[in-house]
Amino acid sequence: MSTAPRLGAARRDWGTDDSATPILHVDMDAFFVEVELLDRPELRGRAVIVGGSSARGVVSSASYQARAAGVHAGQPISQARRLCPQAVVLATSHGRYAAYSRRVMDILASFTPAVEKVSVDEAFLDVSGARRLWGSPVEIAAAIRRRIRTEVGLPASVGIAATKLVAKVASSHAKPDGVLLIPQAASTDFLHMLPVGALWGVGPAARARLERRGIHTIRDLAHEPVESLVSVLGETSAHRLHELAWARDPRPVAQREREKSMGTETTFADDVADIEVLRACLLDQAHATAARLRAGRMKAMTIAVKIRFADFTTLTRSHTLTHPIDTGREIARIAHDLIGRIAIPRAGVRLIGVRAENLQPVDAGWQLAILDDERTHAVEEAMDAVSARFGARTLTPARLLRARGRESE
Structure with a gap:
């Protein structure tokens, strides 16, 4: 979700010459929100915010109805609620977003190997070598958007230009759910x-x-x-x-290195000193992180825990394994062991998080450890499938249900 300013009165037609515009910037529209709306179609057309549910949380994504009220990414949830009190606030489910992101990126890679993933919801493509097979850049952009909509169910906007800079700015002005071509000759006029x-x-x-x-x-x-x-x-x-x-941008589209870590953090509305509440939060985070790993076909060699006390003192502890893992059960076991070595002060904890580091691809050829239980992996993969179809947290460890039950009492 971009926070860069856009010019509402910007022209939407700069000509049809795409002969010298091989760079495409594909940007998913309100990505987190749109993924959530797949399971909550009754919320479509309403102001929706995705982000941390506590008062200290921040906005990760917002529907265009919420953005019209001044809500934007990185904004404190408390401020967003004041600006848009009618908005529905949904908690983030990063594992699910990673799974949908992978599906989108797979579609992009089917058009050209020259794909540079910028973030979970945007990427650059150089379609110079794809014209003979797929047509002109404008035709390729249309095919990409059509396939993402048909196969994934999500809207995407595309900027087409001669350089990465102009393509990125063009995609932001193509939103929502549109295409904007900036011919090479019009690049400077468009920017200026x-x-x-x-x-x-x-x-x-x-x-x-x-x-x-x-x-x-x-x-x-x-x-x-x-x-x-x-x-x-x-x-x-x-x-x-x-x-x-002056629209001079020589940077090529280049494949980025794969992610080196994945994780999630929770900032509590009120400082927490109850170790069982902290352990339950770590369990929830461990399963979310594991789902992201599996969606990205990665495993982790190192598990780290981050904890911030009420006085803002921040500690991190980590453990490196002899073989990589990708199950919430194993990540939680290590995270619980790490936090057990930290003395929790009476004033409590402000933030806690889990991170999977030193990532390895699943096909790296690691030998199974003696104690590996394939049944656990199969169960969690089944949880992924259910969550993808019916929504995040449809299936969850029973311990988390008990913990949420205590919170609602």
């Missing part, structure tokens, strides 16, 4: 009409500094002498952003 914050690499702080200097649009930045930008942005950023402002 946009606010400076739309430029890739200009965050809120840099945007504020530029606007204080009277630089409000990308056109302003492009026509500002680089020497004067150095005092505002620094030597490296000034030259890089000045080049981007």
